[in-house]
Amino acid sequence: MVVESDHAMHFGAGKIQRGGDLCDGIGGDVPKRILDVMQYRQQRTGAALLCRDDYSDLLMVVGRPHAALAPAPDQLTKYAILNINVLYNCNCHSFGGNLSQPRHALNRLLIAYMSFEIHPEWSLKKRKGSSVSLPLLLQLLTAIRDQGSISSAASQAQLSYRHAWGMLREFELEFSAPLLQKSRGKGTSLTPLAEKLIWADKRINARLTPILDSFASELEAILTSVSSALRITASHGFAVDALIKRLNSDNVPVEINYRSSLEAVAALSHNECDLAGFHVPVGEFKHAAKPYLKWLDPQQHALIHLAYRNQGLFIAKGNPKNIQGLADLQRKDVRFVNRQTGSGTKILLELLLAKENIKAKNIADYDSAEYTHSAVAAYVASNMADVGFGVETAARRFDLDFIPVARENYFFACKAGALNQSLLKSTRDIMQSAAFRNAVNALAGYDGTQSGSVVAFEETFS
Numbered sequence: 001m002v003v004e005s006d007h008a009m010h011f012g013a014g015k016i017q018r019g020g021d022l023c024d025g026i027g028g029d030v031p032k033r034i035l036d037v038m039q040y041r042q043q044r045t046g047a048a049l050l051c052r053d054d055y056s057d058l059l060m061v062v063g064r065p066h067a068a069l070a071p072a073p074d075q076l077t078k079y080a081i082l083n084i085n086v087l088y089n090c091n092c093h094s095f096g097g098n099l100s101q102p103r104h105a106l107n108r109l110l111i112a113y114m115s116f117e118i119h120p121e122w123s124l125k126k127r128k129g130s131s132v133s134l135p136l137l138l139q140l141l142t143a144i145r146d147q148g149s150i151s152s153a154a155s156q157a158q159l160s161y162r163h164a165w166g167m168l169r170e171f172e173l174e175f176s177a178p179l180l181q182k183s184r185g186k187g188t189s190l191t192p193l194a195e196k197l198i199w200a201d202k203r204i205n206a207r208l209t210p211i212l213d214s215f216a217s218e219l220e221a222i223l224t225s226v227s228s229a230l231r232i233t234a235s236h237g238f239a240v241d242a243l244i245k246r247l248n249s250d251n252v253p254v255e256i257n258y259r260s261s262l263e264a265v266a267a268l269s270h271n272e273c274d275l276a277g278f279h280v281p282v283g284e285f286k287h288a289a290k291p292y293l294k295w296l297d298p299q300q301h302a303l304i305h306l307a308y309r310n311q312g313l314f315i316a317k318g319n320p321k322n323i324q325g326l327a328d329l330q331r332k333d334v335r336f337v338n339r340q341t342g343s344g345t346k347i348l349l350e351l352l353l354a355k356e357n358i359k360a361k362n363i364a365d366y367d368s369a370e371y372t373h374s375a376v377a378a379y380v381a382s383n384m385a386d387v388g389f390g391v392e393t394a395a396r397r398f399d400l401d402f403i404p405v406a407r408e409n410y411f412f413a414c415k416a417g418a419l420n421q422s423l424l425k426s427t428r429d430i431m432q433s434a435a436f437r438n439a440v441n442a443l444a445g446y447d448g449t450q451s452g453s454v455v456a457f458e459e460t461f462s
Contacts, residue, residue: 118212118219120204126174137171138201140164141179141194148187150180199382202398206374210236210258213244217256229253230423233267234277235260235344236372237410238393238443239307239451246430246439252423261344262291268413269295274424275412277306279344280460282407285351289461292413298457302416304428305453309410310445311348313403314380314388314395321386325403326352329387330362337376337385340369348406349389374398392445402445411455419454428452 123131136157143153154164172179179194190198230247234240236258247254259267261278268276280289315323321334329336339346353360360366365385370376373390377398380388395402418424430436431452440448 118216120208120212122201122204124171124174134197134201137167138198140167141190142198144180144188145190145195145198148189150188196382199378203375203378203382206372206378207370209374210372214257217254228423229255230275230427231255231257231273232275232277232412233257233259233264233273234275234412235264235279235410237277237279237307237309238373238391239309239410239440239446239448240277242439242443243306243427243431243436246436247427250426250430252426252430260340260342262295262342265292265295265413268301268415274418275304275414275427277410277412279309279408279410281348281351282308282409285348285406286460286462288347288351293461296413296457300416301413301457302419303455303457303460304412304414304431305450305455306410306412306431306448307440307443307451308447309408309443310392310402310404310406311345311390311408312392312395312405314377314390314398315401315403316380316383316386317399317401319401323387323403326356326358326405329353330358332364334364334387335385336363336365336368337370337379337388338366338368339376339389340371343371345373345390348408352405393443396444404445409455409460411460 121133121135123133125131136159140153140157140159143156144150147153147156150164150168151161154161157164159167168179175193177193178191179197180188181191182188230252232240232244232254234256240256244254244256257267257273264273264276264278267273278292280286280292313323313326315321321328323334328334339349350360368385370379370388373394374397376388376390377394377400379385381398381400389405392402392404414424419428429452433452437448437451440446440451
């Protein structure tokens with residue numbers, strides 16, 4: 001008998017939520033075709049945990065579960081197996097007896113596959129000293145903006161109309177300003193204050209998400225002690241994010257650490273990661289890749305292509321400032337938002353400006369610094385700047401117009417001797433799959449036709 005449980009752990013906003021408890025009286029009849037069950041389950045999970053039925057000799061196995069079991073069916077009675085699928089549910093299979101041990105034993109097994117998610121959550125500190133969380137208000141305001149109706153928005157947020165209206169009134173009193181305005185024929189719309197709250201939340205998420213993803217990955221590594229995880233240090237990008245999601249869905253353990261391109265290749269040189277993600281311009285600015293050779297050795301390292309991508313200018317929808325190219329960054333009426341010093345995107349921008357003989361001192365707010373493409377796009381979309389520079393996907397996701405300026409390669413560097421090791425081989429198989437390449441191609445401005453291909457150093461650095 002297969003007993004399924006919705007036992008799940010979700011970490012977020014500093015608290016633990018249990019998605020259910022383990023079923024009482026786990027156990028039952030032994031299925032005659034347990035190997036068939038296991039072969040079916042392997043399509044939903046890439047890992048298994050084995051221990052003896054007294055919960056001793058805990059063993060974690062990464063790979064196909066049925067391949068980890070003893071080949072002789074009569075030997076299966078020695079083990080209990082716990083499979084964990086991508087939804088963090090567990091399936092307990094009993095071989096030759098009931099699993100009647102205390103629940104903490106199964107909890108101990110589950111910790112090896114804890115998954116952490118850390119999300120920013122901001123709150124309003126009231127005048128009397130108490131604090132109230134804002135996410136529900138922001139969800140309601142976003143729904144009102146989209147629906148044009150408090151009633152429809154409340155329904156979408158799964159709130160009663162009375163609750164939603166009371167919440168809005170409470171926050172209007174705290175802010176001493178209205179959040180909504182009504183007009184004939186147009187329904188309910190947001191005031192400038194409410195719009196600023198929504199955009200502030202988008203900017204917070206865009207700026208902090210890569211940092212929090214890295215921190216969550218570090219926590220998983222510390223608490224689960226998974227020694228076989230694929231360690232990735234990379235410049236943040238949308239194709240990298242797509243790969244991480246695909247690896248997670250296939251239950252390939254991953255540690256992700258987002259850093260600048262130079263920091264990533266330095267980490268590989270110091271054996272701090274297995275894959276180092278960095279980007280290099282195509283064409284006349286290929287020489288911008290030369291600094292990476294301080295850390296990369298053609299005799300010791302290999303390059304794996306992830307994607308091509310477009311870099312360019314982010315501008316407001318409809319181009320109200322009539323921005324045509326980089327020369328317009330010098331205009332006194334144009335506000336610019338930049339990336340941080342050391343980022344590959346800022347290095348590329350400086351090369352482009354030098355080519356057109358544009359001085360950084362002539363660009364307003366050139367010393368500003370955002371740490372992700374999405375953060376730059378959110379800054380422009382919230383009307384805090386008129387133009388930014390980054391990858392096209394970010395512009396499209398924030399409903400901005402985009403002026404293409406340059407094309408790049410995004411690579412992963414790795415140790416050449418590791419290419420045929422199982423973890424990297426599985427990763428390359430995923431990258432070369434039609435499903436993953438199509439997912440990359442679906443990202444605006446990305447081209448994944450060469451994903452997973454090994455590229456010669458001469459093509460990149462010559």
